[in-house]
Amino acid sequence: MGILVVFIVLVAIVAIFSHDHNFIRADNIQILLSIGSEFSIVVLGVGLLMISGEFDLSIGSTLALCSFIFVVLFKAGVNPFISGLVALIGGAVAGLINGLITVKGRIPSFITTLGTMMLFRGLTLMISGGATRPSDTSSFLLFTSTFAGKIGNFFPVQAIWFVLFAVILGLVLYRHRFGNWIYATGDNREAARAMGINTDMVKTLCFIIVGVLAAFVAIMQIVRVGTFSSRAGDGWELKAVAAAVVGGTSLRGGIGSMTGIFLGALIITVIENALVLLRLPYEWTYIVFGLVIIFSVLLDIFMEKRRLRLV
Numbered sequence: 001m002g003i004l005v006v007f008i009v010l011v012a013i014v015a016i017f018s019h020d021h022n023f024i025r026a027d028n029i030q031i032l033l034s035i036g037s038e039f040s041i042v043v044l045g046v047g048l049l050m051i052s053g054e055f056d057l058s059i060g061s062t063l064a065l066c067s068f069i070f071v072v073l074f075k076a077g078v079n080p081f082i083s084g085l086v087a088l089i090g091g092a093v094a095g096l097i098n099g100l101i102t103v104k105g106r107i108p109s110f111i112t113t114l115g116t117m118m119l120f121r122g123l124t125l126m127i128s129g130g131a132t133r134p135s136d137t138s139s140f141l142l143f144t145s146t147f148a149g150k151i152g153n154f155f156p157v158q159a160i161w162f163v164l165f166a167v168i169l170g171l172v173l174y175r176h177r178f179g180n181w182i183y184a185t186g187d188n189r190e191a192a193r194a195m196g197i198n199t200d201m202v203k204t205l206c207f208i209i210v211g212v213l214a215a216f217v218a219i220m221q222i223v224r225v226g227t228f229s230s231r232a233g234d235g236w237e238l239k240a241v242a243a244a245v246v247g248g249t250s251l252r253g254g255i256g257s258m259t260g261i262f263l264g265a266l267i268i269t270v271i272e273n274a275l276v277l278l279r280l281p282y283e284w285t286y287i288v289f290g291l292v293i294i295f296s297v298l299l300d301i302f303m304e305k306r307r308l309r310l311v
Contacts (some may be wrong), residue, residue: 005261018277034156036178036269038217045210047244052206054109056091060233061120062094066215071135071228080143084219091215092208099204133228146225170258187254210231220257244267245296
């Protein structure tokens with residue numbers, strides 16, 4: 001309930017103080033629902049992974065690499081749906097690599113994904129030459145409308161996908177035994193193992209989910225923008241972590257909810273949009289998100305101390 005109140009108050013403040021009330025204009029709402037939903041979809045996976053007790057700092061690089069995979073195949077004449085499927089497989093493989101290195105090598109996921117973040121981005125830059133590449137999918141109407149179309153000529157389909165993924169992952173988290181395994185693994189890995197839970201599998205599957213969602217968003221961006229950029233997803237890593245923590249997800253694992261992650265993603269999206277509407281200098285973006293990340297860590301510490309007192 002608290003995070004919902006924060007979101008409502010934030011929206012009200014931005015709507016009141018934005019220049020000429022641009023926040024509530026139809027074109028800005030469309031931007032929030034399309035571009036904002038793309039980032040938010042990735043946050044859902046990151047939040048799920050954090051509940052299991054791990055991090056993924058490679059999401060932006062995975063997104064860029066999968067974007068390139070899709071563009072290369074599509075430009076070679078491969079059907080866009082098949083190109084998209086291969087890109088999704090690429091995202092799953094990236095997640096699998098992160099998961100296996102982390103659980104089999106007993107390496108902290110922060111270190112693992114920091115390395116793959118640089119590796120995947122470097123591969124993308126090297127193979128693509130760092131150049132942008134046009135990729136117009138508009139002639140494939142079904143494909144375009146599936147990933148970046150509009151319902152009723154106003155409502156972006158990206159927002160539908162965001163809600164759909166949130167519902168599916170929420171059902172997994174709350175109604176399926178795999179969700180119980182995620183909570184148990186993140187809360188106490190050794191105790192979860194003693195209960196017969198394959199914690200390595202749980203963590204690896206969560207990494208794969210993040211990779212697939214990053215690849216899915218990569219396809220969305222290519223369809224919406226019509227151009228590949230080797231810098232796609234740059235800077236999303238810590239913003240996604242901040243969004244999950246703002247939504248009540250613990251940095252230590254075992255605590256979090258899909259509703260909180262959903263609202264946390266919306267809060268970060270609104271803040272980013274507000275910085276543009278309030279016409280603040282670009283450097284304020286770094287300052288504000290730096291403060292958000294620090295606040296998120298302090299909030300996590302406060303939540304942990306409060307939980308320990310209640311116990």
